[in-house]
Amino acid sequence: MMGYRATKPIALTNILIERLRMFSSPESPPSTVTNAQMIFQTLLASAVLYAGALVIYRVFLHPLRKYPGPVLAAMTEGYEAYYNIVKKGGLVTEIERLHTIHGKFFSVLHFRDKKAFHDIYTHGRTLIKEPQFYHGLFGHCEESSIGYSDPETAKARRSLLAPLFSRRAVVALEYTIQTKIDQLLTLLKENYNSPDSSLEISSAYRSLTLDIITSYCFAECTNALDFQDFSHPFIHGIQEMLQQLWIQRHFPFLLPLILHMPQKLVLLLSHTFKGYLELRGNLERQVDDLVKNTESLSIAEHETIYHHLLAPPKLQDRPSRKSLVDEAVTLVGAGTETTSLTIRQKILLELDEAWPDKDRPISFVVLEKLPYLTAFIRETLRFSPGVIHPLPRLTSGTTTVIGDWEVPPGVSAIDLKRPFSFGMVFMELTQTAVEMGLLSMHLNAEVFPDPQTFKPERWLTATDKDLSEMLENLSPFSKGPRICVGLNLAWCELYLIFANIFRKLDLTLLVTDDMIEDYGKNHVDALVPNWSKGYRIVVNGVRSEE
Numbered sequence: 001m002m003g004y005r006a007t008k009p010i011a012l013t014n015i016l017i018e019r020l021r022m023f024s025s026p027e028s029p030p031s032t033v034t035n036a037q038m039i040f041q042t043l044l045a046s047a048v049l050y051a052g053a054l055v056i057y058r059v060f061l062h063p064l065r066k067y068p069g070p071v072l073a074a075m076t077e078g079y080e081a082y083y084n085i086v087k088k089g090g091l092v093t094e095i096e097r098l099h100t101i102h103g104k105f106f107s108v109l110h111f112r113d114k115k116a117f118h119d120i121y122t123h124g125r126t127l128i129k130e131p132q133f134y135h136g137l138f139g140h141c142e143e144s145s146i147g148y149s150d151p152e153t154a155k156a157r158r159s160l161l162a163p164l165f166s167r168r169a170v171v172a173l174e175y176t177i178q179t180k181i182d183q184l185l186t187l188l189k190e191n192y193n194s195p196d197s198s199l200e201i202s203s204a205y206r207s208l209t210l211d212i213i214t215s216y217c218f219a220e221c222t223n224a225l226d227f228q229d230f231s232h233p234f235i236h237g238i239q240e241m242l243q244q245l246w247i248q249r250h251f252p253f254l255l256p257l258i259l260h261m262p263q264k265l266v267l268l269l270s271h272t273f274k275g276y277l278e279l280r281g282n283l284e285r286q287v288d289d290l291v292k293n294t295e296s297l298s299i300a301e302h303e304t305i306y307h308h309l310l311a312p313p314k315l316q317d318r319p320s321r322k323s324l325v326d327e328a329v330t331l332v333g334a335g336t337e338t339t340s341l342t343i344r345q346k347i348l349l350e351l352d353e354a355w356p357d358k359d360r361p362i363s364f365v366v367l368e369k370l371p372y373l374t375a376f377i378r379e380t381l382r383f384s385p386g387v388i389h390p391l392p393r394l395t396s397g398t399t400t401v402i403g404d405w406e407v408p409p410g411v412s413a414i415d416l417k418r419p420f421s422f423g424m425v426f427m428e429l430t431q432t433a434v435e436m437g438l439l440s441m442h443l444n445a446e447v448f449p450d451p452q453t454f455k456p457e458r459w460l461t462a463t464d465k466d467l468s469e470m471l472e473n474l475s476p477f478s479k480g481p482r483i484c485v486g487l488n489l490a491w492c493e494l495y496l497i498f499a500n501i502f503r504k505l506d507l508t509l510l511v512t513d514d515m516i517e518d519y520g521k522n523h524v525d526a527l528v529p530n531w532s533k534g535y536r537i538v539v540n541g542v543r544s545e546e
């Protein structure tokens with residue numbers, strides 16, 4: 001008999017046939033191998049045969065086989081997992097490399113032009129969030145606006161949250177943002193005013209955006225700015241969750257398992273989840289207190305998400321306890337990391353003129369009319385959008401037009417390639433996963449010449465035609481029915497933070513150039529971009545009146 005290591009299908013088939021004969025025939029001669037060995041051999045042979053058949057199917061027979069791309073990527077999702085986990089978030093860069101070889105799009109999934117982006121993300125009813133991807137990534141908050149795949153459930157949740165995040169509500173609550181910005185400015189002036197006490201600015205921004213989102217959503221601030229050196233445990237918690245995000249995405253069963261274990265045991269095994277567990281515990285307490293005593297909402301300083309979630313127009317839309325906590329976790333995560341990553345250094349002379357008396361607050365509505373500041377924020381969002389990983393959607397199982405291509409109904413490529421979900425092979429036989437990452441548009445040299453250079457002026461000097469092309473390509477908040485819920489709040493935060501920092505503080509940035517020589521080597525894709533270039537600043541003092 002062939003050895004166990006035989007990998008040729010013919011040899012494995014022989015093993016299988018032999019084993020089946022031995023199991024089924026009462027006259028089988030006494031075997032030299034034990035039953036356990038036989039079972040093991042049979043299982044192994046079946047698994048290898050199955051995998052071989054799957055590979056042949058995927059490479060030669062799959063409905064999407066005609067699309068260009070590496071054979072390995074067609075064979076297994078391990079290709080994606082390798083770049084996400086082993087290459088630590090290298091998939092986005094790999095996708096860009098593959099596009100340069102294979103043209104506008106490769107394999108079944110990833111497209112690369114503005115029209116395709118529009119088609120993938122604006123048809124929310126027919127192209128839904130790919131459940132496996134979102135279940136993996138947001139397993140810790142799946143019953144929330146970001147985690148829901150079903151368009152109707154997502155729509156119902158978004159409509160409950162919408163009033164708090166409308167432009168009108170944001171303008172009305174602008175003071176909550178300004179108060180936190182003032183606190184940060186005071187801290188920077190007092191504590192980081194010499195080269196010996198320089199500061200990695202992103203940690204300050206993370207604390208600021210965490211305090212803003214918690215005051216805004218819950219009228220209960222985390223007070224992360226009060227923590228020495230901006231090192232609040234929740235900030236670490238969010239960072240640590242991001243660092244293990246790709247493991248979570250490719251091994252989705254791990255996180256629910258961990259979260260169902262006793263907390264003490266989890267912490268004994270690893271401290272990775274400490275900050276996250278504390279954050280979640282805090283939000284659970286907040287939700288429990290409110291559910292027990294809903295009247296306390298009437299004495300809240302201002303409207304919060306709970307005013308809308310706990311008293312929906314239709315009672316059946318009131319979320320469960322888990323869903324309330326999941327939503328709170330989502331908003332804290334989505335509102336902290338994305339916004340803080342966008343902020344970078346540039347002096348805005350324009351502000352001196354528009355805001356002569358810097359001791360009197362200036363409003364978002366005035367700031368958004370300033371052309372240079374607007375150009376600066378647009379360029380920042382182009383360069384460092386909050387989410388850089390491609391976000392997959394599933395077609396509804398009919399031939400779907402994406403850009404200039406007709407994507408056939410097919411076997412769901414993602415499910416089939418998932419190494420640990422053999423059962424999935426028999427499900428979802430008609431859907432196809434499609435996606436497109438933002439960088440394909442934001443770094444498109446035909447629309448943004450010299451795309452790796454941070455150049456706010458490009459937004460001021462473009463012709464009308466070029467400007468509208470640039471705006472159509474700029475989609476940091478995604479598009480369509482699943483567009484960012486917090487987009488009005490994010491714009492308001494960005495205008496106020498940039499304007500206050502640059503108008504009021506005289507800063508020195510301890511790196512000199514804005515050029516990112518090799519975009520791929522300067523960030524790690526942790527769903528959001530994690531930049532390797534740390535921007536350290538020193539506060540020289542308050543800016544003088546000019």
Ligand code: HEM
Pocket residue numbers: 145146147154158165213330331334335336338339342385386387391476477478481482483484485486487489490
């Ligand atoms: C510069 C700041 C921000 C950027 C660039 C950004 C970007 C995005 C993007 C690209 C998505 C789409 C995700 C997907 O399709 O799965 C999204 C969704 C979302 N964002 Fe933001 N975001 C920002 C700030 C915020 C803030 C401040 C909040 C807080 C309210 C927020 C809450 C959400 C939520 C709840 C979703 C899920 C929407 C859904 O799936 O229906 N975001 N954001």
